[in-house]
Amino acid sequence: MDVLFRQNTSEAERLETLRNYQVLDTPPEDVFDDLAKLAAYICGTPISLVSLIDAERQWFKANVGLDGVESTHREISFCQHAMFGNDVYEIENAVEDPLFRTNPLVVNDPGIRFYAGAPLITPSGQPLGTLCAIDRVPRRLTEEQREALRILAREVVSHLELRRARLQLEQEQRKLDGLLRMANDAADSLYMASRNELFIKQDHKLVRVSAADIRYVEALGDYVNIYAGRERHTVYSTMKELETKLPPREFARVHRKYIVRLDRIVAIEADAAIVDTGRVGEPTHLLPVPIGSSYKSALLGRLNLV
Structure with missing residues (x-):
């Protein structure tokens, strides 16, 4: 036995x-x-x-x-x-x-x-x-x-x-690749979360501005104006720098001088984006924002055209 x-x-x-x-x-x-x-x-x-x-x-x-x-x-x-x-x-x-x-x-x-x-x-x-x-x-x-x-x-x-x-x-390499992808996804999530708000220097203090409140951004020489609801924040920066700090899925560069929030675009008329700059629950305030010829194709590609 x-x-x-x-x-x-x-x-x-x-x-x-x-x-x-x-x-x-x-x-x-x-x-x-x-x-x-x-x-x-x-x-x-x-x-x-x-x-x-x-x-x-x-x-x-x-x-x-x-x-x-x-x-x-x-x-x-x-x-x-x-x-x-x-x-x-x-x-x-x-x-x-x-x-x-x-x-x-x-x-x-x-x-x-x-x-x-x-x-x-x-x-x-x-x-x-x-x-x-x-x-x-x-x-x-x-x-x-x-x-x-x-x-x-x-x-x-x-x-x-x-x-x-x-x-x-x-097999170990595949496991490592999987772990790296998970780490990168987590890092991307944290990075995206960090871009859901900006801290803007105003009058010797830092003011937090939610990306969801930003309607559009306008270049002004060496400065940019950030329009968030009724507020306008003027900061020393460039449009290129602002692009990297805003959530890319929510904002689009439409002109060398303008960045707009996509869900605030209510219409496209000729070479202008009609942007609702009002606050939620308040009367609509529409503003035509020019669309640069070199930006129009990319903008239209991001809209859900029918």
Whole structure:
């Protein structure tokens, strides 16, 4: 009972490790394809696979020589035996091996006779699968070929580690980008809130003026007049500076000498904006404000024209 429990726990941990690499069912990648091709070339076999053992299947991250095959059932795979070994697992002639002689992969297509698989072992010691070389005729690897297969298997694991690290960095970058967007949105909200009111220097004191009360702004040499209800505030400033301090969604520059509050425009007549300068609840007081030719297109673009 205890042995079975430990085996099930160990397999669950192995599968969790495998899935943490986020590699299952991903498209082919050149680096793994190249390692499989190199294994086939060195071992002199027509087939080579980077095989990852999932719960019920072996799935091929790289596939040389088994065109159209993405996976097979785990229960008939050679690799499920090879991945738990400490060294290259080699079957010289599968039809003479009691474990594999009746295996569907031996009896039927692809007709495996020779198999050699080097386990893919993670730095934490978990087996993920194998890098294997397969042939349809019996053969035996030289010690040099076995050593090359071991080296290539370690390279597969190294690239799996690099791939996982890159994915983790990309995920962290996306999280950071999200946090930065949230911070920027918060900053923008604070910035917009700060532009809902102005503090104007008048007679050695600062007077608070709500942006909602401002009807229009008029340039006057080195000064500007800010008209807010019945009040007129004259300050030493420029129109450009005032533009940056007023909520951009609520105000528009209509002339080099005028900025108006959009919701106070009651009509456009020829080259003038008719602005209601009165206070809420009081009789309407209409004022024509000239529209400069270079500002007219932008102004009309901000109005809800029908």
